Amino acid sequence: MWFQHILPSIEEEFQSSEVLAAALRPxxxxxxxxxxxxxxxxxxxxxxxxxxxxxxxQLNSSCVLN
Numbered sequence: 001m002w003f004q005h006i007l008p009s010i011e012e013e014f015q016s017s018e019v020l021a022a023a024l025r026p027x028x029x030x031x032x033x034x035x036x037x038x039x040x041x042x043x044x045x046x047x048x049x050x051x052x053x054x055x056x057x058q059l060n061s062s063c064v065l066n
Contacts, residue, residue: 003042011046020050
């Protein structure tokens with residue numbers, strides 16, 4: 001269910017750095033609950049793009065707080 005319904009919605013939010021902070025907590029929970037194979041095959045291909053995006057102040061604050 002995570003990968004069929006929730007992950008595509010979160011992927012859309014990753015396209016904009018303004019709403020990226022809102023998607024951070026759910027994706028971290030998905031990473032924590034997934035197996036290594038699920039992470040490598042489903043999650044990492046989506047989140048690797050955020051490593052190269054300009055970070056907003058809100059995102060940087062969210063990372064520090066989490």
